[in-house]
Amino acid sequence: MNRLANETSPYLQQHADNPVDWWPWSDEAFAEARRRDVPVLLSVGYASCHWCHVMARESFADGDTAAVMNEGFVNIKVDREERPDVDAVYMEAVQAATGQGGWPMTVFLTPSAEPFYFGTYFPPAPRHGMPGFRQVLDGVRAAWDERRDEVGEVASKVVEQLSARELRVAGDGGGPPAEAELHAALMGLTREFDAVRGGFGGAPKFPPAMALEFLLRHQARTGSEGALEMVRATCEAMARGGIYDQLGGGFARYSVDAEWVVPHFEKMLYDNALLARVYAHLWRATGSGLARRVALQTADFLVRELRTEEGGFASALDADSDRVDGTHAEGAYYVWTPEELRAVLGEEDAALAAAYFGVTEEGTFEEGASVLQLPDGEVLADAMRISSVRERLLAARAGRPRPGRDDKVVAAWNGLAIAALAEIGAYFERPDLIEAATAAADLLVRVHMDPAGRLVRTSRDGAAGPSQGVLEDYADVAEGFLALTAVTGESSWLELAGLQLDTVLRHFSGGDGSVEGGSFYDTADDAEALIRRPQDPTDSATPSGWTAAAAALLSYAAYTGSERHREAAERGLGIVTALGPKAPRFIGWGLAAAEAALDGPREVAVVGPDGDQATDELHRAALTSTAPGAVVVRGEPGDEGVPLLADRPLVDGSPAAYVCRRFVCAAPVTDVKQLEEQLRG
Template sequence: MSNRLSDATSPYLLQHAENPVEWWPWGEEAFTEARRRDVPVLISVGYAACHWCHVMAHESFEDAETARLMNALFVNVKVDREERPDVDAVYMEATQAMTGQGGWPMTVFATPDGAPFYCGTYFPRDHFRRLLEGVATAWRDQRGELTDQGQRVVDALGGPRTLRSAPPPTAERLDAAVRALVREYDHANGGFGTEPKFPPSMLLSFLTAQHERTLPLQGGDGPAPAGRMAWGTALAMARGGMYDQLGGGFARYSVDRAWVVPHFEKMLYDNALLVRAYARMARRPLVPGEEGPAESADRAFMSRIAQETADWMVRDLRTPEGGFASSLDADSEGEEGTYYVWTPERLREALGPDDAGFAARVFGVTEEGTFERGTSVLQLREPPADTARYERVRQALLNVRGEREAPARDDKVVASWNGLAVSGLAEAGALLDRPDLVAAARSAADLLLDLHVRDGRLVRVSRDGRAGPGTGVLEDYANVAEGLLVLHGVTGRAAYVHEAGRLLETVLDRFGDGDGGFYDTADDAERLFSRPQDPTDNVTPSGRSAAASALLAYAALTGSERHRAAAEGALALVPVLAEKAPRFAGWGLAVGEALLSGPRAVAVVGEPGDPAAEELVRTALRSAPLGTVLSRGDGREDGGVPLLRGRAPIRGRATAYVCEGFTCKLPVTSPEELAEQLTRS
C-alpha cells in the first residue's frame, strides 16, 4: 500500500495521509496509472474545515474494507478544492449538471482521461460500497456507455461559452438591482432568501455604496431600502449565533433563517470581506442629519464588530510567516460546535450563580438549548446596560473556553484570501485608527510578494514558508493586486502600486477571453476538460469582478485608459447577472458603484507619521464614496505613482487633492474642507 499524500502542503491532503486508501495527489501520474491498470479514476474533492468531508473520511476512507474496494477497483485521487479551485470548478459544474446540486465532499468517477461519467457528493458507507462495486461492474460490462457519457459531459461543458453582455452598469441598473433585492430580503431576520443563510458580505458593500450615492435624492427621515437592508442584515448577523460573541469572527453560514445556529467553521475569506463591510458601515450615520443615540450606538457596534473580527483574524489565523491561515474547523472532540456551545450548568461552573444568570440572559442560554442536547449557541439578545459587567463576564467565558480542545486550523496561506485580508485590515486599520491592523496587512502583503510571486507569476498557496504546487488563478492575481493598492493608499509605499501593476499586466496578457471578459485560469495553465469561467460572485468575488475592481483602481491611480477599458469590459456582464440573480453579483455591483462615482481619487501628501496627514487619510476614508482610490505620498518624491506627480504640501502643511480623471479640485489642508469636497455632489 502506498499513500502519496505525506509530502503535501495541503492540510486537507495531510489529513488523509494515513488512510488505508492508496490516495494519489492530483496530477498526470495518477491518470497514467489508471490507464496502465485499465480502471476508472475516483476523484474525491473537499477541504480541511468541511464537516461532511470529515464524516465521509471517518465512515469510509478510514475503514479497511471500504479502502480495500477503492484500492482494488480504482485509482483514487484526493483534491483540496482550496488549493486547486480550477479542478474543483470543472468537476463541480459536471456534478451540478448531472445531479442538479453540488457540495463537498464531491465524489466523481471519471475515465482515465479525466472525463466524468458519474458524480455525487457525500455517500454513507454502505451506499458508497455498493456504488463502488456498481461502478466497477459497469466499467467492466458497459464501458462504452460510460465513456460515451463522459464524452457527452466533456462536449457539453468544454465548448465555447457565450455570455451575453451589456454596457457597464448605469445608475438605473444599479437602482433596479436594489429593487430586486428588496423582493428577496427577509424583513423579519435580515439577509436574503431562506435557510441556509450565508453572510452577504459583498452585497453589504454594494448596498452601503448605493445608499450613500442616493442620499441626496432621498426624501423623508427614514433610511432608503438599500441602507435599511444593509444595516438590518449586519446588525442581525452580529447579534446572532453566526457571530462568535466571545472571540470575534463569523461562522461560514447559518443553518436557520434567524442567524441562530451556525455551521461552525470559520473562513478567512468571509471575515476579511466582513471586516471591510462593517468598517465601512461604521463610517457615517445611516440617516442624514442629526444622529440620534440609537443610531450612534449602532455605529459604535459596527465599529466594534469590525475590530473584534480583525483581532480574531490576527490572533487565531495569523501564521508565523505573517500571512493568514485559511480556516478553523467546525469540529472539535469529534463533534461539530463543541468548542462554542454552552449550558446553564457550564455558565455556573465558569462564573458562579449571579454572573451565570446575567450571562444566560444576555447570551440567550436556556435549559432547552438553541443547538442540541440542551446546549446553546451564544447570541447577543440585546446590548447590555452594564457594559463593564458584560466585558468582564465575556472575558471570563473566553478564558474558560480557551481550556477546551480547539478546532483544528488549516494553516495554508491562500494568495487570493490573503489579498482580501490585506484590503480589509488596511482599510479598517486606517479608518478606525488601528495602526496595528495596518501593520498586520503589510506583513501579509510582504509575505505574498516574497514567497508567492515567482518570475512575475503567482503561486496560489504556501504553508510553513514553503510554496505549494497550485498556480495562481484569476482571483489570486486580482485580489492580491487590490490589496496592494489599498495598502499603498494608507502606507504611502509606492512599490505596492508597481507590484500590483505587474500582476494586472499578467491578468490582461494571460486571462482575457477575447470578448472583454476573463477566464479563471491563465492561457498557459494546466489544461482540463473545460476552461473555467464563472462570472458570479458567490462566497468570494468572482475572478472577473475582482479583476474589474483592481483594474479600475489602478486606472484611477495611473491614468491608464487600457486598464479602465478592461475594467469596463469586465463589468459589462453585471447588468445581465443583476437582472437575473442580484444576490450573485454583489461585488460586481459594488464595483459598478465605484465606476459610477468616477471613481474619485484622493492624493494625500505630508511627512510620514504626520498626524495631520493621517487625519486627512481617515477623513478621505470616512467621507468619500465607496470605491474612491487613495494615494499617500511625502510630497517630495512621487515614487513613480502618476496621481502623486506634482502634488506638494501647501505652506508646509499636509495637503489633500481630490481628483477625477486627473482633473483636481483646489488642494485643501483641513479635514473639514476635504470632507466638504468629497460629499458635495
Template sequence: MRTTMPVPGPAEATGNGSPWASNALGSEPSAYLRQHADNPVHWRPFGDEAFAFAAERDVPVFLSIGYAACHWCHVMAHESFEDPETAGYLNAHFVPVKVDREERPDVDSVYMAATQAISGEGGWPMSVFLTPDGLAFHAGTYFPPVPLPGRPSFRNVLEAVHEAWMERRDGVEQNARGLAASMADGQLSAAVRLDEPPGLLDASLLPDAVALLARSEDPAAGGFGSAPKFPPSAVLEFLIRHAAVPSDTADAAKDMAGRALAGMARSALRDQLDGGFARYSVTADWSVPHFEKMLYDNAQLLRVYAHWVRLGGNEVYSADEAAAVASRCADWMLESLRLPDGALASSLDADTVFDGVHHEGATYLWSVESLADALGADDAVQVARMMNIGPERTVSEFGSPLHPARKLSDADRRLWERVAPVLLTTRNLRNQPARDDKVVAGWNGLAVAGLAEAGAILGRPDLVSAAENMAGYLATVHWDGESKTLIRVSHDSRARGIGGLLEDYAFCADGFLALYAVTGTKRWYLLAEELLLAACTRFVESGQLADSTGESAQVFNAQGQRVGLDPFDNATPSGAAGFAGALLSYAAYSGSHGHRLMAGNILGLLPAIVSRAPRVAGWLLATAQAALAGPVEAAVAGPDSPLKRELHHALLTSPSPGLVVAVQKDDGGAPAGDPDVPLLLHRSGTPDGLPQVYLCRDMVCERPLGEAAAVRARLAAMGSGD
C-alpha cells in the same frame, strides 16, 4: 463486455505487493490531504500521474474533494475511507484521488459544476467519478455507509459505477463527453471580450439590483434567502456603496445592509466571545452556525463592518456597535490565524476531537450547567437568559451556542463585559479545533485590504502594521518578480503548488492598493501594478478572460476544452469581479485608459446576471457603483505635517464609492529611481508650503483644497452628482 488489466482483490489491494498499494498523501503539505494519509484508501494527489495510472489500469478515477475544516468530510472519512473493506473495493476498481479544494479551486469549480449538473446538488465532500482523461460521468456529495431514504450507500454507488464502467462503457463515455460539451456551451466567458470597446454602463442596473435584492431579503433576521444562510459580504459592500450616493434607493440599500449586519453580529454566526464569524448558519435566524471559521469570510466581513462605520451607521445598526464588532473580528484574525511569519492561516476546523471522535462545534457550546460551573448559579441564570441557552440543547449533547439575537440593554452589556472574559478563559481550557496553516495568496490579499482599511477607519495602527507584515510575506514568499508569477499556496514560508488563479492576482493587487492608500508606501502600488500587468498577460488569451491558465489538462477537458470563467460570487468575489475592481482602482491611480476599458468589459456581464441573480453579483455591482462615481481620485500633496495627516484621514474615512487615495511621502520602501504614482505627478502643496488635496476624475482635477472640512463637503457634493 469490457475487460481491465488484472487488479488485486480487496485483501491484496491493502497490502504492499502491488505498485499502487500505497497511500501517497503523507508527504503532501496540505493539512486536508494529510488528514487522509493514514486511510487504507490508496489516495493519490490530483495530477497527470494519477490519471495516467487510471488509463494504464483502464479504470475510472474516484475524485474526492473537500477541505480541512469541513465537518461532513470528516464524517465520510470516518465512515467509509477508514473502513478496510470499503477501501479495498475502492482500491481494486478505481484510482482514488484526493483534492484540497482550497489549494485547487480550479479543480473544485469545474467538478462542482459537473456535480450540480449530474445530481442537482453541490457541497463537500464532493464525490466525482471520472474517465482517465478527466471527464465526469457520475457525481454526488456525501454518501453514507448504509442506504438512507433517497440516498444510496457509498458501497452501492461504487458497485453501480463499476458495473456501468464494465458493461456499458460506450454509454458512460458518451454521456461524459455530452456533459463536458454542455458545460462549455453554458460558460459566460465568451461574453467577456477584453479586446473590444465596452458598452456604456447602464446606471439603472444598480437601483434595479437593490429592488431585486429586497425581494429575497429576510427583514426579520437580516440577510437574504432562507436556511442555510451565508454572510452576503460582497452584496453588503455594494449596498453600502450604493447608500453613500443620494438616490431613490439609497435608503432602502442602507436599511437592508444595516439589518444584515445587525442580525449577523448579534447572532451565533458571530462568536460572542472571541469575535470570529462562522462560515454559515444552518438556520434562517442565524442561531445555529456551521462552526468552521474561514479567513476569507472574516477578512471580507471586517472590511464591510469597517465600511459601515465609515458610512455612519443608522438607527437600524449604529456605527459604534459596528466598530466594536470590526475591532474584535480583527483581533480574532490576528490572535487565532496569524502565523509566526506574519501571514494568516486558512481556517479553524468545524469539529473538536475528544477521545478520537469528531464533535461538531463542541468547543463553542454551553449548557446551563456548564455556565454555572464557570460563573456560579446566579450569573449563569442571567447569562443563559441573555444568550439563549435553554434546557434543550440545540446543536448536540454539548449544548447551544451563545447568541443574544438582539441589541443588549445597558444592564445586559455590563453583565456581559464582566462575565465574558471568564467564559473565554474557561473555553480556552477545552480541546480546541484544529487549524489549517496553509497560506492562500488571494485570501491573505483580502485580509491585507480589510486590516489596512479597518486600521485607518478605527484608528488602530496595529492593524495597519499587521497588514504591512502580511503584504511583505506575499511579496517575498508568493511573488516571483523575475518570472512575474504569483504562487497560490505556501506552507511553512515556502510557496509550492500551482500558480495563482485570477482571483489570487486580483485580491492581492486590491490588497496592495488598499494598503498603499493607507500608508502612502509606493512599494505597495508598484507591486499591485506588477500583479495586474502580469494578470493581463497570464489570464487573457485572444481577447478572452479566464480564471486559470490550464494548470491541468483534465480540468480543460472537463469544461469542454475551453477556457473557463465563472463570473458568479461564491464565498469570495469571483475572480472576474475582483479583477474588474482592481483594474478600476489601478486605472484611477495610473490614468491607464486601456485598463479602465478592460474593467468596463468585465462589467458588461452585469445585465445578464443582475436580472436573474443579483445575490451572486455583489462585487461586480460594487465595482459598477465605483465606476459610476468616477471613481474619485484624491492626491494629497505637500510636506508632512499634522494638517496633512488630517487631510489624509478625511479621505480614508470618506464613504465615496471607489475613492482612491495617493499621498506624497518620502518613501524608503521603494527602490531609488522608481517612477512616481501618476496621480501624484505635478501635484504640490501651496506656495507657502502647506499641504492640500486635489480631487480628480479621469486625472482632471478641481481646485485644490487645504481644509479637511472642505474636502469632506466636496466629496459629499461630488457623490450627489455636483
C-alpha cells in the same frame, strides 16, 4: 502511509494514513488508470469541511471499503482550496447532473479525466434515499466493465455540454452597468430581503458580504435609505446571532436556520476578511458603535487565531473538535449548557450570562447546549460585569480542546485580509493591524511571487505550494496591495499591484493585453489544461476572480491614469450589465465596482510633510470618505512615485488635498471640512 504523506495541503495530509491508496491530482495518476484500465474516483474536499470528515471516518478509514476502492479504481484526492480550478470544473458537472453540489464531492472519471457519474457525500449504507457508498462503487465498476460504450457516451456528452456553457458566459464587453441596471439590481435585492431577520433568502443563510458592499456604495452615491437599511438590519442581525462568536469575535461560515441562530461552525479566513471590511464601511457610513466593535473584534480574531508564524493568515478553523470526554462533535468548542456556565461563573453570574447570551435549559443546538447570541431585548447589566463574564467564559473556553486549523496560506484570501486589516487599522488608529497587513503582504511577495510577478496559490510553513495562482489570487492580492497604497502611501505596493494586473491582462483574458469580448478566465492560458478552461463571473463564498479583476483594474487606472487598464475594467464589467438585474445576490462585487465606475471613481491625492498633523487629518478624512471606490494616496511635495501625486504642490505652504476624476481635479483644499464636502458631492 499513502502517497499523500508528502503533500503540503493539510487536507491531503488528513488522509495520508487512510488504507485507501490515494494519489494527488497528477498526470501519473491518470497514466496509472490507463495502465490498469480502470476508472478514476475523484474525491474533492477541504480541511475544515464537516461532511468530508464524516465520510472519511465512515468510508475512507474503513479497510473493507478501501480494499474495494483500491481494487477497482485509481483514487485521487484533491483539496478544493489548493486546486479551485479542478473543483470548479467538476462541481459544474455535478450541479448540472444532480441539481445540487457540495463537499465532499465524489466524481467518477474516465482515464481521460472525463466525468460520467456524480455525487457528493455518500453514507456507508443506504440512508434517506441515498445509496450506500459501497453500492455506488459496485455499480460504477459494473457499468465500467459491462457497458463501457455507454459510459464513454455519457462522458463525451458531459464534456460537450460543459464546453458549450463556456460560450454562454463569455460576456458582451459592452461596458459597466448604467443607472437603470443598478436600480434594477437594488430592486432585486429588495425583493429577496428578509425584513424580519435580515439577510437574503431563507435557510441556510449565508453572510452576503459582496451584496452589502454594493448596497453601501449605492447608498453613498444615491442617498438611498432603503439600501442602507438593508445593510444595517443584516449586520445587526448577524452580529447579535449565533453565527457571530460572542466571546472571541469572528463569523462562522453560515447559519443553518434563517434566524442566524445556529451556525455551521467552521470559520473561514475569507468570510472574516470580507465581513470585517463590511462592518468597517458601515461604521464609516453611519458611525455605528456596533459596526465599529464587530470590525475591530473580527480583525483581532484574524490576527489572534489565524495568523501564522511567517506572518500570513491560515485558511480556516474546523467546525468540529473534541469534547472534554474525548468524543468528537461539531460546535463542541463554542456551545454552552447552563451547568457549564455555573461551573465557570457561579450561580449569580451564570444566571446573568444565560439571560444575556440566550442560554436555555432546552438549548438552541444539540443535546441541550446553546449557541451564544444576543437575543432581542437587551438584558440590563453593568458593562463591567458583562465584560468580566465574557472574559471568564473566554478563558474557560480556551481550556477546551481547540478546533483544528488549516494553516495553509492562500494568496487570494490573504489579499482580502490585507485590505481589511489595512483599512481597519487606518480608520481606528490601530497601527498594529496595519503592520499585520504589511507582514502578510511581505510574505506573499517573498514566498508566493516569482520575479516576473507570477503567483503560486498556496504556501505552508513558509514554503511555496505546488499549484499555480488562479485569477482570484492575482485580483485579490492586487486589491490588498492597493489598500496598502492608500493607507501607507508607499508606491512600491502600487507597482506590485500593477505587476499582478498586467499578468491578468496577459494571461487570463485575450492574451494580447486586452479583454477579449469583456471576458476573463479563471486559469491562465499557460496553466494545466483541464476538460475545459473554467470561467465563472458570479460570486460564491468570495468575489469571483472576474469581477475582482475588473474592480482592481479600475482602481489601478485611477491611481495611474492608465486608459488601458480602465478600458479593460469597463469591458470586464459588461457581464455585470447582463447579470446584475437578474441575479444581484451573486454578482455583488461586480455591482460594487460598477458603482465606483459610475462615480468616477474619485481620486484623492494628499500632499504634505510626513508626520504632519494637518496632513494626517486630510489623509484620514480621505480614507473615511464613503465616495464609492475612491482611491487615496499621500506623499511629500514632489513625490512622483504614484502618478496621482505628480505635480501636486502645497497650497500657500500648507498640506493640501486634490480631488479628481479621470485626473481632472477640483481646486485643491487645505481644510478637512472642505475635503469632506468635495467627497460628498
